[in-house]
Amino acid sequence: MTTTFDIYDAYIDILQNDQFSPPLAAIKALTKLIQNSDAGTMFELVSALQKGAKDLSSRSSNPISLNAGCELFNAFVTLFPHDSHNFENLKQRLIDYGETYATEALTYREKIAELAFGFIKDGSVILTHSYSRVVMQTLLRAHKQKRISVFVTEARPRGLGIKTAETLTAAGVPCKVILDSAVAYVMDKVDFVLVGSEAVVESGGLVNAVGSNQIAIIARAANKPFYALAESYKFHRLFPLSQYDLPSHNTKFLSFSRPSLPEGPASIKSSNDESIIPSDTSTLSPKPDLDPPRITQEQISQSNPDVDYTRFVLYSSTATYSIILIFRTKSPRPDLISLVFSDVGSLTPEGVSQYLVGMFSG
Amino acid sequence: MPVPSMADPPLPVHKPTGAPSQKSMTKAERRELQEKQRAAKQAAKQAQPQGGKPAGQPGKGQQQGAPAAPKLKPPQTPQKKVFVVEASGSRQHASGSRDAAGANAADAPSVPPGLRIFSHFGQPKVVGHVVKGDIHPEIVRLGLLFSEFKISGANARCIATLSAFKKVIQDYTTPPQNTLSRHLMTHLSPQISHLVAARPMSVTMGNAIRELKLAISNIDIDMVEQEAKNTLCQKIDNYIRDRIILAGAVIEQLAGTKIKDGDTVLTFGRSSVVEKMLLEERRKGKNVSVIIVDSKPLLEGKHLLKSLTSGENPIPCTYALLPALPTLLTEVSTVFLGAHSLFSNGAVYSRAGTAMVAMMAKVHNVPVVVCCETYKFSEGVMVDGFSKNELVPIPVIQRTAGEYNPPTNQNLETLNPLYDLTPPTYITAVVTEVGLIPPSSISSIPLALGKTSL
Numbered sequence: 148m149t150t151t152f153d154i155y156d157a158y159i160d161i162l163q164n165d166q167f168s169p170p171l172a173a174i175k176a177l178t179k180l181i182q183n184s185d186a187g188t189m190f191e192l193v194s195a196l197q198k199g200a201k202d203l204s205s206r207s208s209n210p211i212s213l214n215a216g217c218e219l220f221n222a223f224v225t226l227f228p229h230d231s232h233n234f235e236n237l238k239q240r241l242i243d244y245g246e247t248y249a250t251e252a253l254t255y256r257e258k259i260a261e262l263a264f265g266f267i268k269d270g271s272v273i274l275t276h277s278y279s280r281v282v283m284q285t286l287l288r289a290h291k292q293k294r295i296s297v298f299v300t301e302a303r304p305r306g307l308g309i310k311t312a313e314t315l316t317a318a319g320v321p322c323k324v325i326l327d328s329a330v331a332y333v334m335d336k337v338d339f340v341l342v343g344s345e346a347v348v349e350s351g352g353l354v355n356a357v358g359s360n361q362i363a364i365i366a367r368a369a370n371k372p373f374y375a376l377a378e379s380y381k382f383h384r385l386f387p388l389s390q391y392d393l394p395s396h397n398t399k400f401l402s403f404s405r406p407s408l409p410e411g412p413a414s415i416k417s418s419n420d421e422s423i424i425p426s427d428t429s430t431l432s433p434k435p436d437l438d439p440p441r442i443t444q445e446q447i448s449q450s451n452p453d454v455d456y457t458r459f460v461l462y463s464s465t466a467t468y469s470i471i472l473i474f475r476t477k478s479p480r481p482d483l484i485s486l487v488f489s490d491v492g493s494l495t496p497e498g499v500s501q502y503l504v505g506m507f508s509g
Numbered sequence: 510m511p512v513p514s515m516a517d518p519p520l521p522v523h524k525p526t527g528a529p530s531q532k533s534m535t536k537a538e539r540r541e542l543q544e545k546q547r548a549a550k551q552a553a554k555q556a557q558p559q560g561g562k563p564a565g566q567p568g569k570g571q572q573q574g575a576p577a578a579p580k581l582k583p584p585q586t587p588q589k590k591v592f593v594v595e596a597s598g599s600r601q602h603a604s605g606s607r608d609a610a611g612a613n614a615a616d617a618p619s620v621p622p623g624l625r626i627f628s629h630f631g632q633p634k635v636v637g638h639v640v641k642g643d644i645h646p647e648i649v650r651l652g653l654l655f656s657e658f659k660i661s662g663a664n665a666r667c668i669a670t671l672s673a674f675k676k677v678i679q680d681y682t683t684p685p686q687n688t689l690s691r692h693l694m695t696h697l698s699p700q701i702s703h704l705v706a707a708r709p710m711s712v713t714m715g716n717a718i719r720e721l722k723l724a725i726s727n728i729d730i731d732m733v734e735q736e737a738k739n740t741l742c743q744k745i746d747n748y749i750r751d752r753i754i755l756a757g758a759v760i761e762q763l764a765g766t767k768i769k770d771g772d773t774v775l776t777f778g779r780s781s782v783v784e785k786m787l788l789e790e791r792r793k794g795k796n797v798s799v800i801i802v803d804s805k806p807l808l809e810g811k812h813l814l815k816s817l818t819s820g821e822n823p824i825p826c827t828y829a830l831l832p833a834l835p836t837l838l839t840e841v842s843t844v845f846l847g848a849h850s851l852f853s854n855g856a857v858y859s860r861a862g863t864a865m866v867a868m869m870a871k872v873h874n875v876p877v878v879v880c881c882e883t884y885k886f887s888e889g890v891m892v893d894g895f896s897k898n899e900l901v902p903i904p905v906i907q908r909t910a911g912e913y914n915p916p917t918n919q920n921l922e923t924l925n926p927l928y929d930l931t932p933p934t935y936i937t938a939v940v941t942e943v944g945l946i947p948p949s950s951i952s953s954i955p956l957a958l959g960k961t962s963l
Contacts (some may be wrong), residue, residue, distance in 0.1 A: 350945075389876055
């Protein structure tokens, strides 16, 4: 069994359930790993878990939110009191806690929806981006008691905004899909922006579906509040200095491919020193007759990132206050309540970073 | 402009112009001044025949510049000092100040010019200051090293101080009818004040000494003296190891992850942590190029340049002075800075010029990373670099920056502050041994670390 267990397959399997977001799926996959592991000591187990986490993140195309889950679980296992009589017993308890946490974590979204409800006024026009489970839950919760209407961006290249719009329309929420390029056009009609998140990082910034950063910039310019919703397992000990400092960044993104057309500098160059290049120009000259290069949608999406990083400076100011709504639940370990899992409620971005710093350095 | 001062023969009568400020001085300072004036009078007598010579060719001496300047300097510098005094009293008596200056002619090389507006920065200390009281020879030696800026970095000074205190503690014997935990501190206090007299105390030293005091007061009264001393020395060693050396190593590692292959890194002046980090990343095989921005008065970047370009794995470096910064910033991927201290509002107190680099980088959207050990954190809050600062003594400038002539014009003052303050908004991240943190979260760190760790 241990030899055949593949953590990535298990992870993908768990993700099939629409309710589980990547960090939770990662936690569940690691729990499965413990189940299938034949480790006889704590050290073996921890290194197996670390290897599993590394495996997951190396095979996933966008490892940021997944890493947050792995980090949380591994920190929990490392800090777990070794007071069991035998190791099998300890492993069983770890598995139980992992399972309980994952099921309990599913209720976080309801709690966030409750917290966020107070921030949504009757008759609000909300702009959201792409698809986020927690935003959906919040919007549907608000729709029960208040009249809201929603603009949702198309969110290319994956087009997940359409999914949001379809779900909302089915639930009876007035909803319009707007182009990603029309955010600035629509911003003045909007009361506030509400987005989900892939991860909340140590700087207090946000990692979310690509396009969030530009929405935040436009919201800031229009003095509209920008709220982000994040479950506590999305806290990630990462400090990106810039967009290109994210683990998901790939040199393939934004790199220029070499155009094969002979026009431009090449022909000018050949005219300058013809003595050397006549043979060169002769081979190049037939090329313009070929079809002009075509760029497909797949090519575009391949050379673009999935996520971007929004610095908190953008959405925290006196003019537009902004709050990240997070809910943490009680720890399965009573002595760690104040340290690791506690109910932190609504936090400002500075609060997030202070909380994270305090949590990990304590 | 300086001509009149040369033309007027010294008239020692007006000396009391200095009196009003004397009231505000401390006893020690007053005595020092008196002694100086006495010495000055004597020297003035000797200088009299000499004084005629520069007076004979005043204009020429000024324009000649460098060669003549050293001769002219002595009578010039004290004028400034008196000028400060005057500024606080009545300013119209310009001639009085000049006369007094003449009287004080002799203490010229030892008393640097005062300042009209930044007088609260304190006079730069005289190199080779006097030893008062029962000072341990190790401390005297260290005092000289400090005042001559032979040891000048925040880390280096803290380590040197703690190591010297170890010797002081080992050479200490508790007097009869006394206990070590109560008496040792009274023995250490004059040593500390001696070091402070040599150069204002750094935040790092302050933090370390506070921890040391705590450790001393926690020593059990019944402990055997030698054992108590060993315990203290052990604690000092641990402090140096945990809070400075190991912390530095962790920071190097963390900061190193923010450098990617092919990056161009910009740094200002010289920071021991940044230096080690860059060398380490190079050793790991990363292709880094470094732009060292430097500035007068200390030109510490030269040392960094030397250590980065020599050695087994030399790093390609560009050396530039501060005015070239905007041109260079367009090619930079990250700015790494060191720090003297970090205040709880997230402001970075560092070598003068740092703030400018950080602000300029911010304008160019280049991330600014400050490397700072947690023992450098200060509990206070500072909002600008004027409320507290230090001046670079002129002899030090002359030694480090090469040819430097203090201004010979009495209406011209030079200001060489050693530090400046970078507001937290210009800093992207602070690298500490507990991780990368945004400057706004600095205040949550000391609590998390527990300050009682010496």
